[in-house]
Amino acid sequence: DGGITQSPKYLFRKEGQNVTLSCEQNLNHDAMYWYRQDPGQGLRLIYYSQIVNDFQKGDIAEGYSVSREKKESFPLTVTSAQKNPTAFYLCASSRWTGRTEAFFGQGTRLTVV
Amino acid sequence: GDSVTQMEGPVTLSEEACLTINCTYTATGYPSLFWYVQYPGEGLQLLLKATKADDKGSNKGFEATYRKETTSFHLEKGSVQVSDSAVYFCALSVTTQGGSEKLVFGKGTKLTVNP
Numbered sequence: 001d002g003g004i005t006q007s008p009k010y011l012f013r014k015e016g017q018n019v020t021l022s023c024e025q026n027l028n029h030d031a032m033y034w035y036r037q038d039p040g041q042g043l044r045l046i047y048y049s050q051i052v053n054d055f056q057k058g059d060i061a062e063g064y065s066v067s068r069e070k071k072e073s074f075p076l077t078v079t080s081a082q083k084n085p086t087a088f089y090l091c092a093s094s095r096w097t098g099r100t101e102a103f104f105g106q107g108t109r110l111t112v113v
Numbered sequence: 114g115d116s117v118t119q120m121e122g123p124v125t126l127s128e129e130a131c132l133t134i135n136c137t138y139t140a141t142g143y144p145s146l147f148w149y150v151q152y153p154g155e156g157l158q159l160l161l162k163a164t165k166a167d168d169k170g171s172n173k174g175f176e177a178t179y180r181k182e183t184t185s186f187h188l189e190k191g192s193v194q195v196s197d198s199a200v201y202f203c204a205l206s207v208t209t210q211g212g213s214e215k216l217v218f219g220k221g222t223k224l225t226v227n228p
Contacts, residue, residue, distance in 0.1 A: 006156075031214065042202065042220035043157075050213040058215070090156055094214065101147060102216055104156035 002027045006091050006105035013078070013085070013112050021076045021108045023091035030095065032074035033102065036060060037088040046089075049074055078110065086112050115140045119203045119219035126193055126226050134188040134222050136177075136203035144205040146170075146179055146186040147216070151200045160188075160201070193226045200224070 004025045013019045025032065031050050035043040045058030049068040063082025068074055074093075078085045088109050092102040120135040138144065145164045149157040161170030166181035175190045186203060203219040 004156075033215070035218075040220065043218040045215060045217075048213065048215055056209075056213070092157075092216075101159040101162055102157075104149075104158070106156045107154075 004091060004093055004103055004105040006089075006108050008108060009106065011108055011110045013110060015112055016080045018077055018079050019110065021078070021089055021091075021110070023074045023076065023105060024072055025074075025093045025103075026072060027093055027103060028071075029093035029103070030071070031093060032068070033092040033094075034058075034064075034066065034074070034076045035090045035092065037090055037107075043090065046076065085110055115144070115205065115207045115217050117203050117205055117217055117219035119201075120222050121220075122200075122222040122224070124222060124224045126224070128195055128226055128228050129192045130226075132188070132190040132193045132197075132224070134201055134203075134224070136186045136188065136219060138184050138186065138203075138205050140184075140205055140207060142208065143181075144207055146177070147204045147206070148175070148177055148186070148188050149202040149204060149218075151202065151221070153199075157202060193224070195226045195228055198224055198226045 007022045033048040034046040044060050047066045049055035065077045090107045091105045094102040116139045147162045148160040150160045151157045161172040163170040163179035169178045177186050177188045200221045200223045202221045204216045
């Protein structure tokens with residue numbers, strides 16, 4: 001079945017450490033996105049990518065980095081520069097053309113300990 | 114800029130009650146509009162969508178009509194079930210200056226349906 005896979009589902013990180021969240025899709029979608037979800041704040045866009053080797057900052061990119069070396073993969077690194085990284089992170093993908101819906105992964109809950 | 118404002122929750126209803134969750138938007142151009150649903154501990158799933166004015170999206174008994182004159186996309190269901198308990202997000206799709214598409218979400222409305 002086609003879909004988006006995020007791993008791991010739960011992740012714990014010590015302060016000062018970088019951590020990378022995985023996102024893989026087999027839907028042949030060109031566009032991929034990372035969102036952060038906090039209680040009462042909805043979803044906020046971190047980074048997005050429309051094609052391989054190209055990506056743009058979203059509304060809250062500071063303290064995060066991404067890469068898009070393959071169409072299927074869009075990993076997100078939460079760096080030590082991110083002041084408040086504890087959150088639920090959602091990856092999504094969509095087709096390049098048209099105003100089509102996004103498909104979401106199951107999310108990764110990151111907790112800084 | 115582009116934004117979505119939806120009804121603050123939480124909303125608590127009894128089974129078989131009517132549901133309305135209000136959503137209004139601000140956007141340049143003619144966005145597509147969406148309702149997504151999120152069950153506990155999971156990602157978002159598309160519930161319904163509308164791509165132009167006066168379109169009605171519908172799915173699983175839920176409906177929403179794209180109203181350009183009032184810039185609204187209210188979600189409605191005539192008779193809710195316990196299984197409808199979830200968080201509902203209104204969203205719009207906008208085209209960036211670079212020509213890419215991105216979604217802008219409302220803050221979400223938590224619905225609890227009691228038996």
